Amino acid sequence: MRSIAGADIYGITGEEHSRGRDNITVVKAMIDAGITLIQYREKEKTMLERYRQCEILRRLTQDAGVTFIVNDHVDLALAVEADGLHVGQDDLPIPVVRKLAGPSMIIGLSTHSPAQAAAAVEAGADYIGVGPIFTTQTKKDVCDAVGLTYLDHVAQREDIPFVAIGGIKEHNIAEVRAHGAETIALVTEIVGAENISKRVKAIRKAMERN
Structure with a gap:
């Protein structure tokens, strides 16, 4: 099973923020920039539109050896044979997702507190999202920023x-x-x-400054 281990950047799609480019064009650019872990997150399209994009993205990521995660929709992840699925606190519980997705699919869960992190581990999540670290406008239903204290807790x-x-x-x-x-x-x-590509290089350079 592919995992998130070894990936420095977890790229997430967001067509409404992509300067008029579609998710296919953006993911191609992410792959060319050397990103090895990509999540398809698309809230506004119909399921058919998501499926058609994910069919293409699955081929692109598979050919490039990139781990491909689908956000929220276990049926979509299974339909395109994605490597993984990422769900939130208000989605189906991890044991139910695991039953539907099978033993080989990577399952990630968004968490916002120490209690949620512990519950995710107990439930059998393969990885967790920790955040939002800072205030973000990318998601409309996002909770308040949790700051670096929660990140410290999980890391330690x-x-x-x-x-x-x-x-x-x-x-x-x-x-x-x-x-x-x-x-x-x-x-x-x-x-x-x-x-x-230029931005990813700059981000990686910035990551080395700690």
């Missing part, structure tokens, strides 16, 4: 792979890295860049 006390997420940009990514995050998710900072 939880034995599970995790991804820091939420309001992370080139200017603050070194601080997030310094607090123990090895894998960091970015949305608008990447998909909204005029030159994605």
Whole structure:
């Protein structure tokens, strides 16, 4: 099973923030920039539109050896044979998702507190999202920022792979890295860049400053 281990950047799609480019174009640019872990997150399209995009993205990521995660929709993840599925606190419980998705699919869960992190480990999540670290406008239903204290807690006390997420940009990514995050998710900072390859290089350089 592919995992998030070894990935420095967790790229997440966001077509409404992508300067008029579609998710296919953006993911191609992410792959060309060397991102090895990509999540398809699309809230506004119909399921058929999502499926058609994910069919293409699955082929692209598979050919490139990139781990492909689908957000929220276990049926979509199964239909395109994605490597994994990422769900939130208000989605189906992890044991139910595991029953539907099978033993080989990577399952990630968004968490916002120490109690949720512990529950995710107990439920059998393969990795957790930790955040939002900073205030973010990318998601409409996002909770308040949890700050770096929760990130410290997970890095120091939880034995599970995790991804820091939420309001992370080139200017603050070194601080997030310094607090123990090895894998960091970015949305608008990447998909909204005029030159994605150039921006990814700058982000990686910034990550080395801690």
